Amino acid sequence: MAYCIDLNSDVGESFGVYRLGMDDEVLKYVTSANIACGYHAGDPLVMERTVEIALKNGVAIGAHPGYPDIMGFGRRDLKATPAEVKAYVKYQIGALYAFAVSKGTRIQHVKVHGAMYNMAAKDYGLARAIAEAILEVDSQMIMLAPAGSQMISAAEDVGITAAEEFFADRAYKEDGTLVPREVAGAVIEDEDVALKRVIRMLQSGRVETITGKDISIKANSICVHGDNPKALELIKKIRDGLEKNNIKVVPLSQFVSMI
Numbered sequence: 001m002a003y004c005i006d007l008n009s010d011v012g013e014s015f016g017v018y019r020l021g022m023d024d025e026v027l028k029y030v031t032s033a034n035i036a037c038g039y040h041a042g043d044p045l046v047m048e049r050t051v052e053i054a055l056k057n058g059v060a061i062g063a064h065p066g067y068p069d070i071m072g073f074g075r076r077d078l079k080a081t082p083a084e085v086k087a088y089v090k091y092q093i094g095a096l097y098a099f100a101v102s103k104g105t106r107i108q109h110v111k112v113h114g115a116m117y118n119m120a121a122k123d124y125g126l127a128r129a130i131a132e133a134i135l136e137v138d139s140q141m142i143m144l145a146p147a148g149s150q151m152i153s154a155a156e157d158v159g160i161t162a163a164e165e166f167f168a169d170r171a172y173k174e175d176g177t178l179v180p181r182e183v184a185g186a187v188i189e190d191e192d193v194a195l196k197r198v199i200r201m202l203q204s205g206r207v208e209t210i211t212g213k214d215i216s217i218k219a220n221s222i223c224v225h226g227d228n229p230k231a232l233e234l235i236k237k238i239r240d241g242l243e244k245n246n247i248k249v250v251p252l253s254q255f256v257s258m259i
Contacts, residue, residue, distance in 0.1 A: 009026050012047055037064060082129035086129040145162055205218050
């Protein structure tokens with residue numbers, strides 16, 4: 001029997017005259033799109049166009065909210081309260097929701113960005129705030145979050161569906177969190193290495209950390225960053241490799257059990 005897996009990427013991160021990523025090409029190969037909602041990146045025109053491109057390619061829509069930190073691309077740790085984080089997430093989901101509805105679709109999932117993602121992975125209070133924001137806007141949206149993190153626990157506690165995520169192009173620490181980008185080796189650019197990690201994770205539930213130790217991990221979705229210099233070739237190779245290994249690549253909503 002074939003496994004099912006989702007392949008996602010962070011997109012829609014251009015704004016104004018600044019162009020980031022290769023969204024037009026990336027969206028031909030992924031099954032779920034995490035669309036920036038204007039706080040860390042993106043703008044209204046980019047959001048609308050990204051929704052259109054995703055729909056054209058049969059890609060499921062996801063909100064990608066972050067901290068209000070466009071100068072730092074949402075990667076700086078902000079000392080926001082859970083109440084503030086909850087409001088930030090609601091606000092950004094609402095922005096993308098308008099574009100989704102106007103194009104005759106809905107938001108499949110929410111995956112928070114950058115520092116908010118990394119902080120909430122360890123901080124249950126922030127994780128719960130995000131889960132409650134999703135619940136109160138649309139309880140049918142899936143929370144896409146780090147495998148085994150506090151966000152998964154928070155989603156279960158508030159009663160929404162969670163999907164666990166694995167990063168094809170990022171190194172892991174022994175506690176299951178991502179190695180910070182500023183550390184050498186944090187970003188994996190070798191396409192063959194990335195693919196082998198993905199296949200091994202799916203088949204054995206294990207991944208080798210940056211220290212060489214094996215840890216357990218499972219996932220419903222594989223993320224490849226759209227801003228990686230080799231993003232397009234990496235995504236193509238991973239999708240092809242998954243299908244050759246009898247792993248069906250489909251959007252989360254087609255196989256993740258809803259609460």
